[in-house]
Amino acid sequence: MADSLAEFANLVLAGRVPLLVRPSFFGATLLPFRKKDGGLRPIAVGLTLRRLISKLAASAVMTPCAQLLAPHQLGVGARGGAEALVHATRHYLYSKAEDKAFIKLDFKNAFNSVRRDRVWEAVSSSCPGLLAYVLAAYGAPSFLWMGDTTLHSEEGVQQGDPLGPLLFCLAVQPLLDKCKCEYKTGYLDDLGMGDSVPRLLEEIHSLESGALLLGLTLNHSKCEVVGLSQSGLSLWQASGLKFGVVTGEAASFLGSPLGSKGLDEALLSKHLALKEASSRLGRLGAHEAFYLLKASFGVPRLLYLLRSAQLTAPRS
Numbered sequence: 001m002a003d004s005l006a007e008f009a010n011l012v013l014a015g016r017v018p019l020l021v022r023p024s025f026f027g028a029t030l031l032p033f034r035k036k037d038g039g040l041r042p043i044a045v046g047l048t049l050r051r052l053i054s055k056l057a058a059s060a061v062m063t064p065c066a067q068l069l070a071p072h073q074l075g076v077g078a079r080g081g082a083e084a085l086v087h088a089t090r091h092y093l094y095s096k097a098e099d100k101a102f103i104k105l106d107f108k109n110a111f112n113s114v115r116r117d118r119v120w121e122a123v124s125s126s127c128p129g130l131l132a133y134v135l136a137a138y139g140a141p142s143f144l145w146m147g148d149t150t151l152h153s154e155e156g157v158q159q160g161d162p163l164g165p166l167l168f169c170l171a172v173q174p175l176l177d178k179c180k181c182e183y184k185t186g187y188l189d190d191l192g193m194g195d196s197v198p199r200l201l202e203e204i205h206s207l208e209s210g211a212l213l214l215g216l217t218l219n220h221s222k223c224e225v226v227g228l229s230q231s232g233l234s235l236w237q238a239s240g241l242k243f244g245v246v247t248g249e250a251a252s253f254l255g256s257p258l259g260s261k262g263l264d265e266a267l268l269s270k271h272l273a274l275k276e277a278s279s280r281l282g283r284l285g286a287h288e289a290f291y292l293l294k295a296s297f298g299v300p301r302l303l304y305l306l307r308s309a310q311l312t313a314p315r316s
Contacts, residue, residue: 015132027143
């Protein structure tokens with residue numbers, strides 16, 4: 001049995017999946033989770049065997065691909081990458097010159113919008129041995145099942161595919177490579193840039209043009225500029241960009257507060273969320289409730305916050 005599964009996995013990785021089977025094998029059950037801002041995050045839960053094969057494929061190329069993405073993109077292949085980027089961004093904010101600032105960029109429905117032909121090109125140049133499998137998975141539409149409704153996955157990479165984050169990062173890496181800012185960073189689709197206001201304005205327009213070629217659109221209402229001086233604020237307002245303007249003390253990045261004053265508020269938020277979840281966890285069996293608390297609701301998020309937050313006042 002194990003030999004048969006291994007043989008089948010090798011055939012799938014080689015892209016040798018019958019055309020009639022591909023829409024279902026690479027399809028998924030679609031779960032629309034609600035975001036904090038009221039939007040929906042579509043998570044695709046694929047077949048167990050497909051997910052296992054995708055994990056094998058990702059692990060096989062992760063080391064060389066992570067070297068291509070580092071040091072600016074730490075969303076895949078970098079242990080503790082999110083914490084490292086939060087601390088690096090905080091250091092930049094509190095050590096930068098007065099005429100400089102940091103911007104946080106947000107894309108509309110990024111994973112589901114990135115052009116698949118650009119994904120194929122990125123895979124072909126970065127890890128060509130994976131191309132046959134990626135073409136089998138994303139070379140044609142696949143099925144997405146949501147209740148009694150069947151949709152077609154025709155664009156982007158599926159959120160829920162273990163290979164999806166790597167494919168997305170490879171496709172958008174040119175945006176970071178071409179950026180000329182003195183500080184640039186990426187964690188999956190969360191990109192950031194730091195430099196003087198004129199340089200930031202120039203790079204935003206350049207990045208936005210490059211993003212459109214990838215099928216991505218900046219969501220200006222969710223982008224933010226952090227740490228503007230009074231003169232920088234005047235320049236920024238004259239540009240006409242409708243980004244949110246945030247002070248360093250009030251800012252957050254990758255879900256962690258950048259200023260020390262935000263830690264208390266973040267901890268209180270985690271406390272209230274856990275308190276709300278505790279009554280629901282009580283309806284489950286002890287084992288299930290403990291596992292969810294340990295693996296999802298409480299401990300991981302709290303540990304991430306403590307690892308990435310500033311526990312002492314930063315030096316200005």
